[in-house]
Each structure stands twice: as structure tokens, then as C-alpha cells.
Amino acid sequence: MSKPLKQIHLAAHFPGVNNTTVWSDPRAGSHIEFSSFAHFARTAERARFDFLFLAEGLRLREQGGKIYDLDVVGRPDTFTVLSALAAVTDRLGLTGTINSTFNEPYEVARQFATLDHLSGGRAAWNVVTSWDAFTGENFRRGGFLPEEERYSRAKEFLTTAHELFDSWRGDDIVADPAGGVFLRDAKAGAFVHEGRHFDIHGRFNVPRGPQGRPVIFQAGDSEEGREFAAAEADAIFSRYAALDTGRAFYTDVKSRLAKYGRRHDQLLILPAASFVLADTDAEAEQLAKEVRRLQVSGATALKHLEFVWNRDLSGYDPDGPLPDIDPDVSADHVARGRAQVRMYRDPLATAREWRELAAANNWSIRDLVIETGNRQTFVGSPATVARTINEYVQSDAADGFILVPHLTPGGLDEFADRVVPLLQEQGVFRTEYEGTTLRDHLGLDHPDGAPSEQVAS
Numbered sequence: 169m170s171k172p173l174k175q176i177h178l179a180a181h182f183p184g185v186n187n188t189t190v191w192s193d194p195r196a197g198s199h200i201e202f203s204s205f206a207h208f209a210r211t212a213e214r215a216r217f218d219f220l221f222l223a224e225g226l227r228l229r230e231q232g233g234k235i236y237d238l239d240v241v242g243r244p245d246t247f248t249v250l251s252a253l254a255a256v257t258d259r260l261g262l263t264g265t266i267n268s269t270f271n272e273p274y275e276v277a278r279q280f281a282t283l284d285h286l287s288g289g290r291a292a293w294n295v296v297t298s299w300d301a302f303t304g305e306n307f308r309r310g311g312f313l314p315e316e317e318r319y320s321r322a323k324e325f326l327t328t329a330h331e332l333f334d335s336w337r338g339d340d341i342v343a344d345p346a347g348g349v350f351l352r353d354a355k356a357g358a359f360v361h362e363g364r365h366f367d368i369h370g371r372f373n374v375p376r377g378p379q380g381r382p383v384i385f386q387a388g389d390s391e392e393g394r395e396f397a398a399a400e401a402d403a404i405f406s407r408y409a410a411l412d413t414g415r416a417f418y419t420d421v422k423s424r425l426a427k428y429g430r431r432h433d434q435l436l437i438l439p440a441a442s443f444v445l446a447d448t449d450a451e452a453e454q455l456a457k458e459v460r461r462l463q464v465s466g467a468t469a470l471k472h473l474e475f476v477w478n479r480d481l482s483g484y485d486p487d488g489p490l491p492d493i494d495p496d497v498s499a500d501h502v503a504r505g506r507a508q509v510r511m512y513r514d515p516l517a518t519a520r521e522w523r524e525l526a527a528a529n530n531w532s533i534r535d536l537v538i539e540t541g542n543r544q545t546f547v548g549s550p551a552t553v554a555r556t557i558n559e560y561v562q563s564d565a566a567d568g569f570i571l572v573p574h575l576t577p578g579g580l581d582e583f584a585d586r587v588v589p590l591l592q593e594q595g596v597f598r599t600e601y602e603g604t605t606l607r608d609h610l611g612l613d614h615p616d617g618a619p620s621e622q623v624a625s
């Protein structure tokens with residue numbers, strides 16, 4: 169007998185402060201006005217997606233002492249946006265990226281428990297640690313938490329948050345039949361946590377939400393990040409959307425589950441994926457090339473090169489050859505500790521390799537950055553894209569994808585209208601929501617085994 173087809177999970181990442189969005193397109197709108205978030209969320213819900221995803225950056229990015237223009241447009245607060253979206257959607261999951269390095273468990277647990285109530289059980293938390301000292305300057309009084317401590321704090325943070333969520337249990341609390349106000353010996357919300365990072369006790373003040381605990385996401389990629397996800401997370405937001413790297417990542421993290429006593433289906437792997445659609449595959453390939461050129465302007469290409477060279481390259485022509493001069497490895501980095509720095513640990517070797525590549529292919533600076541950068545994950549006609557997504561999921565490169573469109577906020581519409589119906593026809597994507605909570609959509613167990621009792625307030 170053949171294996172039953174896996175059901176695909178689909179989610180939508182609100183594109184905004186990143187280099188994916190093609191801002192020069194006349195259809196590009198605001199990435200801070202509520203109408204943009206609302207449009208995006210409604211499209212995702214109309215398409216019966218599992219959830220909407222918000223990333224988080226806690227400091228304006230800068231390079232060479234100047235602020236990125238996209239960042240100046242603003243980065244609104246995650247909980248506020250998700251709460252507003254809860255009011256204009258009914259079923260769509262609401263996933264927020266919230267940092268465990270710069271927050272406190274009590275406030276974060278309270279915010280997620282509240283969001284779970286407001287949304288009727290649709291809250292999810294992407295637990296990130298943020299490694300860079302640059303972000304830390306905005307928050308910490310006594311300097312930055314060393315990199316090796318981030319996951320130790322993250323683990324204890326999550327454990328503490330779970331203790332707070334679990335501090336309200338249905339069997340402890342009885343509604344007062346007389347409805348009067350009086351003091352009694354109830355255990356509601358009582359907690360004690362003594363640990364290395366947190367030493368707190370008191371009473372948690374939000375009853376258990378419909379999901380018991382919010383769904384937990386992780387986006388870590390290091391050994392520690394993967395172990396943390398295998399032990400604690402319900403889903404991983406990964407960067408491995410290609411078939412081969414996706415399968416390798418999938419096998420790696422799923423094989424770590426058994427030692428934590430967890431089943432294969434208790435951790436979903438959902439890579440970030442971009443897409444370009446057109447009537448035919450050939451047209452989509454052409455459009456994809458154009459989109460990449462629009463995503464990487466000449467100025468962007470030079471800024472990208474500066475990450476590796478660690479020098480001001482503004483005098484270079486982006487349509488000309490790569491700099492002859494070597495990267496500066498002696499000084500502080502122009503990008504002040506941002507993520508890309510870690511991608512190029514050996515700038516001299518990278519520069520050498522890129523010069524050789526550019527010379528062999530007759531590439532300019534801009535061509536080099538476009539060609540060595542990410543291609544869109546899914547390119548083709550709606551039929552090709554639907555078939556490819558399904559192939560990737562059925563061959564265990566992923567359990568689904570978190571889609572990042574290149575237009576804000578309307579870039580999801582075409583996918584919803586043209587690809588989703590084909591996946592539904594193939595019987596691999598829902599035509600209606602079957603449950604009301606995000607746990608239902610993702611097929612995850614309720615932490616209590618069954619929905620918790622609604623508690624009278």
C-alpha cells in the first residue's frame with residue numbers, strides 16, 4: 169500500500185524591512201500602516217493558510233555609521249500588530265518573533281496568554297535569542313549577554329514561561345456560584361521559579377488560554393539551536409528551502425526528537441520560501457531575473473560587498489569590476505555585528521573566490537551579488553509551483569513553507585488565487601479550516617491532551 173499523502177502547511181511572512189520587497193514597484197505599499205497588515209492577513213486567511221508570521225529586529229540596521237533607509241520607515245511592535253490582526257481575522261494563526269535575551273518571562277508569557285485569549289487560540293511564539301552586541305546596546309544595562317549564554321537563558325526563559333502558563337489549571341479554580349468578591353485559598357496563578365537566569369515567585373495574572381500554551385517556533389541553526397528546537401519547539405522556521413539542503417536539515421532535526429521522547433510529527437519543519445509566478449515557466453524565469461535585479465540595485469550591491477571588504481566602496485562603479493584592493497580585516501566591522509558578518513568568516517578567501525568567479529563569467533559587482541545571492545525558491549507557472557511544493561513536502565524536504573512574497577502587501581494574492589486551488593485539487597491542502605486554533609491547523613497535541621476548561625473570571 170502506498171503511503172498516504174502528507175497535508176501541506178502554508179504560512180505567510182509579512183514582508184517589510186528586508187531586501188526582498190521590490191519597493192520601486194508601483195504596487196508596493198506601506199509596511200507600517202495597518203491596512204497593509206490587514207490586507208496581507210485577509211489574503212492568507214482567504215487562502216486557508218495556517219498562520220501569518222512576523223519577524224523581529226530590535227535595532228535599526230546601520231552600516232558605516234548610516235541607517236538603512238528601509239529601517240527608517242519603521243518597525244512596529246509585534247504584539248500590538250498581532251492583537252490588531254486578531255480582530256480582523258477568525259481562524260488564521262498569529263505567530264510573533266519575540267526575543268528571549270532582552271525580555272522577561274512574566275511580561276512575555278502575559279502577552280502571549282492575552283493574545284491567545286483575544287484570538288480564540290491562535291497565538292504562536294517564535295523564540296529567538298539574537299546574538300549581536302549591537303542589538304544589546306538598546307537594552308542591557310550591564311553589557312551584552314555572551315553568545316554562549318543565549319540558549320541557556322532561552323531554555324530557562326521558555327521553561328519559566330511554561331510554568332506561568334501552567335500556573336492556572338482548571339481543577340484548582342472553581343467559579344464562585346454566588347458571584348461575590350471574597351478572599352479564598354485558591355492556587356490560581358501561584359508560581360515559584362528559582363534558576364540561574366530567573367528567580368521569581370508570585371501569581372501569574374492571565375488564565376490559561378484556549379491553546380493551554382502558545383505554539384512554540386524556533387529559528388536557530390547552530391548545534392545548540394537545533395537541540396533546543398528538538399527538545400522544545402512545535403515548529404522550526406528554517407532557511408533550507410532547497411530540495412537537497414531541506415532534506416538534510418529535516419532528517420537531522422527529526423532524528424534528534426527520539427532522545428527527548430518526542431514523536432516525528434511533534435516538530436514541523438517550515439522553511440522560508442519565495443516565489444515568482446507567471447502564465448508559463450519561461451515567463452516566470454524571465455520575471456524572476458527581473459525581480460532579482462530590482463531587489464539588488466547598484467547601491468545595494470556595493471553595500472553588500474562592503475560586508476566582505478569592510479571598507480567604504482562608494483567610489484566603485486557597481487557595473488564595473490570587483491575591487492582589486494583586499495578586505496580590511498584589521499578594523500572594527502562596518503556593519504557593527506550584524507548577521508551577514510557571520511556568513512563570511514574568512515573575508516580574504518571570499519574576496520578571492522568572488523574575484524575569480526566574476527572574472528570567469530565577466531560579471532560586474534552587481535551581477536556577482538545577484539548571482540551569488542538567493543534565487544527565488546519556487547519559479548514557474550502556478551501548475552509548476554504547486555507540483556514542486558507538493559514534491560518537496562512529500563519527499564520530506566519540509567512539512568510546508570512560510571512564504572515571503574516580493575511585494576508588500578499584495579504579493580500573496582496571486583499565490584492565493586492561482587496556486588492554492590491547485591494544491592486543494594490535489595487533495596494536499598485544506599479547503600476549509602477544520603478547527604479553530606492554530607494547534608488544530610498544525611495537527612499539534614493540546615498540552616493537556618484535551619482543550620482546557622474555560623475558567624470563569
Ligand SMILES: Cc1cc2nc3c(=O)[nH]c(=O)nc-3n(C[C@H](O)[C@H](O)[C@H](O)COP(=O)(O)O)c2cc1C
Pocket residue numbers: 222223224225265295296297298299387388389390391392393394405406407440
Ligand atoms: C528564516 C529565518 C528567520 C529568522 N528571523 C529572525 C528574526 O526575525 N529575528 C531574529 O532575531 N532572528 C531571526 N532569525 C535568526 C535565528 O533566530 C537564529 O539566531 C539564526 O538562525 C542563527 O542560529 P543560532 O541562533 O542557532 O546560532 C531567523 C532565522 C531564520 C533561519
